[in-house]
Amino acid sequence: MTSVRVQPTTDGPGPRERMVQSALILMGERGIEATSFSQVIEHSGAPRGSIYHHFPGGKAQLVEEATRYAGDAVAMLLADAVKKADDPVAAVDTIVEFWRTVMYDSDFAAGCPVIAATLEGDHSPAARAAAKEVFERWQELYAEMLQRAGVPEDRARSLGSIAISAVEGAVILSRAEGSNAPLERVSDELHRLFHDAIDDAAT
Amino acid sequence: MTSVRVQPTTDGPGPRERMVQSALILMGERGIEATSFSQVIEHSGAPRGSIYHHFPGGKAQLVEEATRYAGDAVAMLLADAVKKADDPVAAVDTIVEFWRTVMYDSDFAAGCPVIAATLEGDHSPAARAAAKEVFERWQELYAEMLQRAGVPEDRARSLGSIAISAVEGAVILSRAEGSNAPLERVSDELHRLFHDAIDDAAT
Numbered sequence: 042m043t044s045v046r047v048q049p050t051t052d053g054p055g056p057r058e059r060m061v062q063s064a065l066i067l068m069g070e071r072g073i074e075a076t077s078f079s080q081v082i083e084h085s086g087a088p089r090g091s092i093y094h095h096f097p098g099g100k101a102q103l104v105e106e107a108t109r110y111a112g113d114a115v116a117m118l119l120a121d122a123v124k125k126a127d128d129p130v131a132a133v134d135t136i137v138e139f140w141r142t143v144m145y146d147s148d149f150a151a152g153c154p155v156i157a158a159t160l161e162g163d164h165s166p167a168a169r170a171a172a173k174e175v176f177e178r179w180q181e182l183y184a185e186m187l188q189r190a191g192v193p194e195d196r197a198r199s200l201g202s203i204a205i206s207a208v209e210g211a212v213i214l215s216r217a218e219g220s221n222a223p224l225e226r227v228s229d230e231l232h233r234l235f236h237d238a239i240d241d242a243a244t
Numbered sequence: 245m246t247s248v249r250v251q252p253t254t255d256g257p258g259p260r261e262r263m264v265q266s267a268l269i270l271m272g273e274r275g276i277e278a279t280s281f282s283q284v285i286e287h288s289g290a291p292r293g294s295i296y297h298h299f300p301g302g303k304a305q306l307v308e309e310a311t312r313y314a315g316d317a318v319a320m321l322l323a324d325a326v327k328k329a330d331d332p333v334a335a336v337d338t339i340v341e342f343w344r345t346v347m348y349d350s351d352f353a354a355g356c357p358v359i360a361a362t363l364e365g366d367h368s369p370a371a372r373a374a375a376k377e378v379f380e381r382w383q384e385l386y387a388e389m390l391q392r393a394g395v396p397e398d399r400a401r402s403l404g405s406i407a408i409s410a411v412e413g414a415v416i417l418s419r420a421e422g423s424n425a426p427l428e429r430v431s432d433e434l435h436r437l438f439h440d441a442i443d444d445a446a447t
Binding site for chain 1: 274275277278353355358359360361362363364365366372375376379380383401402403405406408409410411412413414416417419420421422425426429430432433434436437440
């Protein structure tokens with residue numbers, strides 16, 4: 042399995058943040074149960090021993106923080122897209138481009154850590170609670186953009202749900218198929234849905 | 245966690261099939277690694293010892309068969325929907341109704357075993373290969389229905405991909421939120437997409 046690597050740089054994130062980044066990558070690839078502290082230390086290149094200093098709450102704390110960190114990272118991608126152009130279709134493209142690259146670069150081994158936190162939440166209730174908040178926030182960010190583009194609130198919420206659901210699902214289908222084809226086809230359909238909703242709102 | 249139970253009946257499936265059904269339910273809820281032979285035996289009510297007789301290939305065989313069984317079950321739901329009315333929208337409703345009930349009855353603990361097979365496929369390559377085939381087949385079944393309704397092939401394939409991706413993703417969002425609301429919103433949007441594509445094809 043090819044892992045996406047976190048490249049430590051002199052002015053990059055410090056060891057604590059690198060550990061969170063490594064945790065979210067490994068969770069996405071392998072799931073929470075299969076991700077150990079040792080693997081996170083090795084993957085992040087952080088000094089052994091420091092993980093207990095930074096995460097006194099143990100793996101539960103690390104996994105919860107990694108889920109929230111992933112939530113923030115995608116929220117920032119969406120915020121950056123909005124800054125360039127307050128266009129919901131461009132925001133879809135930003136997220137699809139993110140996953141297209143991550144899947145390709147990982148040789149289709151990558152996965153979404155927020156899905157891992159959802160599916161394995163029986164043993165990590167704090168991570169599942171974080172996953173719930175993250176999914177709600179992502180849907181809401183799309184819904185807000187669509188409302189600013191004139192789409193009525195209920196419809197904007199539905200579109201927010203399908204935008205997140207379909208891309209999350211397509212990433213899994215793409216992983217299964219070892220090809221981004223499902224992601225590309227879903228992107229086409231989301232374009233169409235968003236364009237039509239915005240056009241309808243303008244008429 | 246509330247588990248969906250397989251109810252053994254006198255004229256129901258035999259012990260082998262009940263074990264496969266239990267495996268797919270437990271895989272969906274907990275993942276492959278966290279599902280043991282003992283749990284499958286307990287869940288299915290099958291006689292201890294018989295599992296090694298029925299699955300000489302061990303857990304790898306059981307997990308692969310459970311993935312294919314789940315694939316067949318959904319394919320049969322779609323085939324039944326087509327028999328009643330060869331209407332792609334009604335087929336979406338059938339799948340959404342299936343998940344709506346499964347999620348509600350399991351108190352939002354259920355999950356898709358084909359996703360589990362995809363995400364944990366590094367240790368279960370036969371199950372991942374089965375997952376790839378299942379996802380491709382499900383997309384294809386929608387694409388064929390849509391083509392029979394006049395939708396051009398490329399578009400029908402895109403719609404097949406979003407129908408599977410969005411419902412699979414929505415089931416995860418619904419699990420995270422402990423509510424079928426994301427599934428219902430995704431269903432609304434799939435209705436619209438399918439209706440519009442079929443109407444466009446007719447004009």
